Amino acid sequence: MAAAQASLPLPVLPSEWQADGNFKATASLSTPVQRNIEAVGPHFLAHARRLRHRRTFSEDEK
Amino acid sequence: MESQEEVEDIQPETLNRIYYLGKLESNVIHTPRDAKEILQEGKAEVIANEEGDRNIPSILAYVEGEEYHGTQAKNQLVRNSKNTVAYFRDYLGKDFSAIDPTPCQASAHPQKHDSTVAFSIQDTESESPNTVTVSEIATRHIRRLAASASDYLGRRVNAAVITVPTNFSDEQKEALSKAAKDAGIEVLQMVSEPTAAILAYDARPEAELKDKIIVVADLGGTRSDVAVIASRGGIYSILSTKHDYETAGAQLDQVLIDHFSKEFIKKHKTDPRQNPRSLAKLKLEAEATKKALSLGGNAVLSVESLADGVDFASTINRTRYELLAGKVFSSFVNLIKETIQSADLDILDVDEVILSGGTSHTPRISSSLQSLFPPETRILSPSTLPTAVDPASLSARGAAIQASLISEYDSEDIEQSTHPAVTVTPHLANAIGIMTVSEDVKRGVFTQLVTKDTAVPCRRAIVMNAPKGGGDVIVKLCEAEREIEVTKPEPKPKTNGAAKKDDDDDDDSDLDDDDSDDEPEEIRKKIWKVGKPLAEIAVREVKKGGKVEVTVNIAADMGVQITAREVGGKGGVRGALEKPKPAENGTAS
Numbered sequence: 342m343a344a345a346q347a348s349l350p351l352p353v354l355p356s357e358w359q360a361d362g363n364f365k366a367t368a369s370l371s372t373p374v375q376r377n378i379e380a381v382g383p384h385f386l387a388h389a390r391r392l393r394h395r396r397t398f399s400e401d402e403k
Numbered sequence: 404m405e406s407q408e409e410v411e412d413i414q415p416e417t418l419n420r421i422y423y424l425g426k427l428e429s430n431v432i433h434t435p436r437d438a439k440e441i442l443q444e445g446k447a448e449v450i451a452n453e454e455g456d457r458n459i460p461s462i463l464a465y466v467e468g469e470e471y472h473g474t475q476a477k478n479q480l481v482r483n484s485k486n487t488v489a490y491f492r493d494y495l496g497k498d499f500s501a502i503d504p505t506p507c508q509a510s511a512h513p514q515k516h517d518s519t520v521a522f523s524i525q526d527t528e529s530e531s532p533n534t535v536t537v538s539e540i541a542t543r544h545i546r547r548l549a550a551s552a553s554d555y556l557g558r559r560v561n562a563a564v565i566t567v568p569t570n571f572s573d574e575q576k577e578a579l580s581k582a583a584k585d586a587g588i589e590v591l592q593m594v595s596e597p598t599a600a601i602l603a604y605d606a607r608p609e610a611e612l613k614d615k616i617i618v619v620a621d622l623g624g625t626r627s628d629v630a631v632i633a634s635r636g637g638i639y640s641i642l643s644t645k646h647d648y649e650t651a652g653a654q655l656d657q658v659l660i661d662h663f664s665k666e667f668i669k670k671h672k673t674d675p676r677q678n679p680r681s682l683a684k685l686k687l688e689a690e691a692t693k694k695a696l697s698l699g700g701n702a703v704l705s706v707e708s709l710a711d712g713v714d715f716a717s718t719i720n721r722t723r724y725e726l727l728a729g730k731v732f733s734s735f736v737n738l739i740k741e742t743i744q745s746a747d748l749d750i751l752d753v754d755e756v757i758l759s760g761g762t763s764h765t766p767r768i769s770s771s772l773q774s775l776f777p778p779e780t781r782i783l784s785p786s787t788l789p790t791a792v793d794p795a796s797l798s799a800r801g802a803a804i805q806a807s808l809i810s811e812y813d814s815e816d817i818e819q820s821t822h823p824a825v826t827v828t829p830h831l832a833n834a835i836g837i838m839t840v841s842e843d844v845k846r847g848v849f850t851q852l853v854t855k856d857t858a859v860p861c862r863r864a865i866v867m868n869a870p871k872g873g874g875d876v877i878v879k880l881c882e883a884e885r886e887i888e889v890t891k892p893e894p895k896p897k898t899n900g901a902a903k904k905d906d907d908d909d910d911d912s913d914l915d916d917d918d919s920d921d922e923p924e925e926i927r928k929k930i931w932k933v934g935k936p937l938a939e940i941a942v943r944e945v946k947k948g949g950k951v952e953v954t955v956n957i958a959a960d961m962g963v964q965i966t967a968r969e970v971g972g973k974g975g976v977r978g979a980l981e982k983p984k985p986a987e988n989g990t991a992s
C-alpha cells in the first residue's frame with residue numbers, strides 16, 4: 342500500500358532523550374488473534390507467493 | 404448437451420469461465436484470458452442463455468421426457484409442479500433430516516434416499532416416475548449452464564470457480580464439486596459469496612486500495628446472509644457472519660400475495676391461496692410485480708383465470724408496498740445490526756456496505772441502511788450509487804475475476820495456496836500508530852498506521868510532518884484501541900415561560916423523561932484510547948519544512964522492523980521489536 346500522509350506534526354525530541362542508535366524498544370506487540378484469510382484476490386495471491394518462496398516484501402518487488 | 408461434443412476442446416489452464424450457482428438463479432460469466440484486462444478495464448461479461456436470460460432460474464422441469472431449464476422450467480411451476488425441481492443447491496451434501504423442505508411446497512418435494520436427498524419425477528417418456536438424486540439434478544443444471552456458455556463462446560467450457568455461502572460445510576462443498584465433475588466441469592476453487600462480491604468491486608479500475616470494514620448483505624430469495632469483513636491491504640478476513648432463512652425475497656413476495664388475495668376475496672369470496680394452481684400463478688406474478696416496484700412508483704398485477712375462472716388485475720403503489728412489507732424490511736436491517744455486533748464492532752466502524760443478491764434491488768432497503776449508518780459509510784447498491792454493480796450477478800463477477808487470476812495456476816498450486824497453512828494467519832489485536840502533536844502541544848494525538856485485524860506479514864508506511872522549524876523530532880510508536888465516546892448534548896433547560904405554553908406533550912414528557920425518548924439524541928464518536936508504548940525513535944536535524952517517513956514491517960512471528968528517515972535524506976534510523984513471548988501455560992502475560 343502507498344504511504345499514508347499524516348496532517349499533524351511529530352513532537353520535538355526532549356533535550357534529555359538519549360538512546361543507543363537513536364532507538365528505544367519498549368515492548369513487543371500484543372498477542373495476535375488467529376483468523377482465516379480468504380484465499381481470494383490479487384493481494385492474497387501475492388501473500389501466498391511470498392510465503393511459498395519465503396520472500397520479504399522488498400525481495401518480492403525486485 | 405450434445406453441443407459439447409461438437410465444439411473445440413481447450414486446455415484447462417486457459418479456462419476462465421465461471422458460474423455463480425445460486426439457489427434460485429445462476430449466472431455464467433466470461434472474463435478475458437488476461438487477468439490484467441479485467442483488473443484494469445473491469446471487463447467481465449455475463450453470458451446469456453438461448454432465451455437471452457442472464458440471471459438463469461436454477462430450475463429444471465420435465466414434460467414427456469423433455470428437459471426444460473431456466474425461465475422455461477420456471478413457467479412449468481404452474482402446470483407441472485410435480486415434475487419441476489426448483490430448489491436443490493442447499494440440499495447437496497446434506498442428510499434428509501437436516502434439510503428444510505418448505506421452499507418446495509409448490510414444486511417437486513425432496514425425499515429421503517439412502518444417505519442423501521432425491522426427487523421423484525417423471526423425467527422420461529415413461530409413466531412411472533424415477534428417483535433422481537439431488538446430486539444428479541445439480542449435475543444436469545450445471546451441464547445446461549456449461550452448454551449455454553460453450554454455445555456462446557464456441558469453445559467447450561470445462562472448469563469453473565463457483566461461489567458458495569459462508570456456512571457451506573465441507574460435505575456440501577464436496578458434493579457440489581462431485582456434481583460439477585459429473586457435468587464435465589472441474590471446480591478450480593470455491594469462493595465464499597461475500598468475498599466474491601467484495602472482489603467484484605475491488606477489481607474495478609476506479610477502486611482505491613484502502614483498509615476498510617465492509618458489510619456484505621446478500622439478500623436472496625430464500626435466505627439472507629450477512630458477513631462483516633476486514634479488508635486490509637486487499638486481504639480479506641471474515642470477522643462474523645449471520646444467516647436468516649425467514650427473511651428474504653420470498654417473504655416480500657408473500658406480502659404481495661396476501662395483499663392481492665385479500666382484494667380478490669373481497670370481490671369474489673374465494674381465497675386464491677387455497678388452490679395450489681391459483682397460488683402458483685399468483686406467486687409468479689407477485690414476484691414480477693415486486694421487481695417492477697423496485698423501478699417504478701406503481702406496478703400492476705394481472706393474472707388470467709386466477710381462481711374460479713375469474714381474471715384478476717390490480718395496481719399497487721410503492722408507498723403501500725413499503726408499508727405492508729415494513730416488518731420484513733426491518734428484519735433485514737436488524738440482521739445487519741446483529742452481524743456487526745457479533746463482530747464486536749460498532750455501526751461507526753463500517754466503511755462500506757455492499758448490497759448483493761436479487762433482493763438488494765429494493766430501494767427501500769438501501770434507504771433504510773442509509774439512515775442507519777453515518778453519512779460517511781458508502782452504501783453500494785443500485786438505488787444509492789449509479790455505478791453500482793448489478794447485485795444479482797455481483798458474486799458471479801467476483802468468481803470470474805478470481806478464475807482469471809488463477810487461470811495460470813495448476814490445481815496443485817491452488818490447493819497449496821488455499822491450505823490452512825497459508826490461510827490461518829495471526830491478525831493484529833490492536834491498532835498501531837504514532838503520536839503526533841495536537842493544537843494543545845502537551846497532549847498527543849494518536850495517528851493510525853496499521854489497523855486492527857490486519858493479517859501478518861504486513862508492511863505499512865506513513866509520511867509525517869516535522870515541526871515547522873525542523874530540528875530533532877521523536878517518533879513514538881504505540882498500540883491503541885478504538886472506543887466509542889457517547890456524549891449527550893445538554894438537555895434544553897425547561898422554560899416555564901410563554902414559549903412552551905401551547906406544547907401539549909409537555910405533561911407526558913415528564914413521564915417519559917427517564918425513558919430518554921424525548922431527550923436530545925446522544926452523539927457517538929470514535930476515539931482512540933492509547934495503549935502500550937512500543938518504541939521511541941529520534942530523527943535528528945530534520946530540515947525546515949522537512950518530512951519523516953516511518954515504515955513498519957511486521958513479520959509472521961509478530962517481530963517488528965521499524966525504519967524512520969527524513970524524506971529525501973540519507974540513512975535513517977532502524978530498530979526492531981522482538982516477537983511477543985509465548986504465553987506460559989495459557990496464562991496471558
Ligand SMILES: Nc1ncnc2c1ncn2[C@@H]1O[C@H](COP(=O)(O)OP(=O)(O)OP(=O)(O)O)[C@@H](O)[C@H]1O
Nearest residue numbers: 425426427428623624625626652697760761762764
Ligand atoms: N429487481 C428486483 N427487485 C426486487 N427483488 C428482486 C429483483 N430482482 C430479483 N429479485 C429477487 O431476488 C431473489 C433472488 O435473489 P438471488 O438471485 O440473489 O437468489 P439466490 O442466491 O439464487 O438464492 P438464495 O440466496 O435464496 O439461496 C428473488 O426473490 C427475486 O424475486
Ligand SMILES: [Mg+2]
Nearest residue numbers: 425426623760
Ligand atoms: Mg444467494
